[in-house]
Amino acid sequence: MSRENVLVVDDEKLIRFTLRESLSAEGYVVHEAADVAEAKRAFARQHMDCVILDHKLPDGEGFELLKTFKIEAPDVPVILMTAYANVEKAVEAMRQGAFTYLNKPFDTEEMVLNVRTALETTRLRREVQTLRRMQAAEGVAPIVGESAAMREIVALVRKLAASRANTVLLLGESGVGKGLVARALHDASDRRGKPFLTITCSAIPETLLESELFGHERGAFTDAKTMKPGLFEVADGGTVFLDEIGDMPFGLQSKLLQVLEEKTFKRLGGVADISVDIRVVAATNADLDRAVRENRFRLDLYYRLNTFPIRIPSLRERPEDIPALVRFFLDKFNRDFNKQVTGIQEAAQEALLRHPWPGNVRELRNAVERAMILGQGPMLTAKDFAFSLEADAQGRPATGRLLDLPQEGLDIEALERDLVRQALDRSGGNQSRAAQLLGMTRDQIRYRLEKYGSAP
Numbered sequence: 001m002s003r004e005n006v007l008v009v010d011d012e013k014l015i016r017f018t019l020r021e022s023l024s025a026e027g028y029v030v031h032e033a034a035d036v037a038e039a040k041r042a043f044a045r046q047h048m049d050c051v052i053l054d055h056k057l058p059d060g061e062g063f064e065l066l067k068t069f070k071i072e073a074p075d076v077p078v079i080l081m082t083a084y085a086n087v088e089k090a091v092e093a094m095r096q097g098a099f100t101y102l103n104k105p106f107d108t109e110e111m112v113l114n115v116r117t118a119l120e121t122t123r124l125r126r127e128v129q130t131l132r133r134m135q136a137a138e139g140v141a142p143i144v145g146e147s148a149a150m151r152e153i154v155a156l157v158r159k160l161a162a163s164r165a166n167t168v169l170l171l172g173e174s175g176v177g178k179g180l181v182a183r184a185l186h187d188a189s190d191r192r193g194k195p196f197l198t199i200t201c202s203a204i205p206e207t208l209l210e211s212e213l214f215g216h217e218r219g220a221f222t223d224a225k226t227m228k229p230g231l232f233e234v235a236d237g238g239t240v241f242l243d244e245i246g247d248m249p250f251g252l253q254s255k256l257l258q259v260l261e262e263k264t265f266k267r268l269g270g271v272a273d274i275s276v277d278i279r280v281v282a283a284t285n286a287d288l289d290r291a292v293r294e295n296r297f298r299l300d301l302y303y304r305l306n307t308f309p310i311r312i313p314s315l316r317e318r319p320e321d322i323p324a325l326v327r328f329f330l331d332k333f334n335r336d337f338n339k340q341v342t343g344i345q346e347a348a349q350e351a352l353l354r355h356p357w358p359g360n361v362r363e364l365r366n367a368v369e370r371a372m373i374l375g376q377g378p379m380l381t382a383k384d385f386a387f388s389l390e391a392d393a394q395g396r397p398a399t400g401r402l403l404d405l406p407q408e409g410l411d412i413e414a415l416e417r418d419l420v421r422q423a424l425d426r427s428g429g430n431q432s433r434a435a436q437l438l439g440m441t442r443d444q445i446r447y448r449l450e451k452y453g454s455a456p
Helices: 013-025 036-045 062-072 087-095 108-138 148-162 178-187 206-214 250-262 288-293 299-305 319-337 346-354 360-374 382-389 412-426 431-438 442-451
Strands: 005-009 029-033 050-054 078-082 100-103 167-171 196-200 239-243 279-284 309-311
Touching (some): 013 029, 013 108, 036 062, 050 108, 062 078, 100 108, 148 178, 178 196, 178 239, 196 206, 250 279, 288 299, 319 346, 360 382, 360 431, 412 442, 431 442
Parallel strands (some): 005 029, 050 078, 167 279, 167 309, 239 279
């Protein structure tokens, strides 16, 4: 239950009572004020997370009080309401910094939804600010590798980061580190002070993906009870990372092309063009040439994305990077697990160099993490990696890993559901760890949890 403070400013006692009952039922702490003077005292006495403000008050204008609140606490959302609605007033309210503008009489459920949306938006904004501070302290995301191929990628990332290129296409197998390269590109650019937002195109149904990317207006579809900005809008000035772009539904590809070409789009159900300045970094492990030939991917979008392609080689193509990656993961997990592992034995390193790593850097990371958890000594041994390196002649996982196929009557959905359950059991319910075990992203595993009715 939330314990955010909500200030209701209205001279009508019945309205204050109705909102207090409804918002208190949602877990909010409700404070009341009947006029401007009382509202100012309440605002000075207690930090407010949201304000519901009437336009007309006995001792002043709500607009003037709105200005005062936005000066004193600019990040506190204010919902303005009035019985004298017109377009000019609504525009003025938004210009003065109101989160939204509602007409009296209002629907109580709608008001509660607006409060919830306002608070969620504020929390997201604060999280972004926190991430920016952390990013500034930690510096640019590292691209680990000593091979010639990775040095070339680092050099190319620096050039593109300093350019005005607004599209970059990352190509490579699953697990090679496309997300890390995308993040490094953002961190090295002058966009680093703005949001870096990620969405996995294959993890979200088409109708929801469109809303997530472009946002929607109130009433755009059945459950659209409030306006919601999309990723492109929220990321204005920053970077949007579209993972698994090859799986983007064909119908959305033309809308993405418009964003890339014209830097404008419309929210679902909207009529006004929204202009944005974003860099789109797309990534895929799919064969886009083949997808174009099979009419699953638009040729014009492919040409637009492919202006600046970066191919990230698989780990088996650059085994000389394995020692550096292992050192990087050792440092990370020493911090995470409060351990003091100093390195790995020579026999263990030789085993890692011989392994084909079909899961690439992600698989290596998981192997080091498991070895760090199970290892007892100051150095990791070949025995600590034995489970991760077991494989048959075709390079498939050996028996005992997250797979135990029935002999006949294979039900793919049931198998997938069981694998997700096993992964969650082994990770103690941690979705990020479960996703790593399955070679998925967290968005992909959450999609499957919702699909099978197991979402938290």
